[in-house]
Amino acid sequence: MKTVRVVAAVIQAVNDKNEPVIFATQRGYGEYKDGWEFPGGKIEPGETQQEALIREIKEELKITINVGDLIDTIEYDYPEFHLSMDCFLCEISDGKPVLTEHEAARWLTKEELSTVDWLPADVTVIDQIAKLMD
Numbered sequence: 432m433k434t435v436r437v438v439a440a441v442i443q444a445v446n447d448k449n450e451p452v453i454f455a456t457q458r459g460y461g462e463y464k465d466g467w468e469f470p471g472g473k474i475e476p477g478e479t480q481q482e483a484l485i486r487e488i489k490e491e492l493k494i495t496i497n498v499g500d501l502i503d504t505i506e507y508d509y510p511e512f513h514l515s516m517d518c519f520l521c522e523i524s525d526g527k528p529v530l531t532e533h534e535a536a537r538w539l540t541k542e543e544l545s546t547v548d549w550l551p552a553d554v555t556v557i558d559q560i561a562k563l564m565d
Contacts, residue, residue, distance in 0.1 A: 434515055435512050435513070438516070439468070439553070440454075440496060440521040441502060446538060453539050453544070465548070467553065480519070484521070490531070493526060494529075495525040497522050499521060505556055541565070
């Protein structure tokens, strides 16, 4: 089975009620269209994980991010491929998100994390993210 290596940005911020929130995006294309995920993408040859994440987020959301700590590496078997996804805690350093590939996006509080239909690989890291939001 082919392995696909990707990076994902768990972008954190604080909303107007001073609550921690996480940015989630809804896929606008492909087999997993409409599923919710953390934005990111494939690592190109010669890139570090952090460089790939900064590039992908600039392409997908037109923002600049600071990449923080690795939250976890998710290993997940989809029917067609094995996904190896490094999830990093990030914050926006410049800009406001503009959707170029996704059909929707939401800032979710800890209580709202379970209100979207996460893709199977992404759902496996939700509990860890919820703990980070305490």
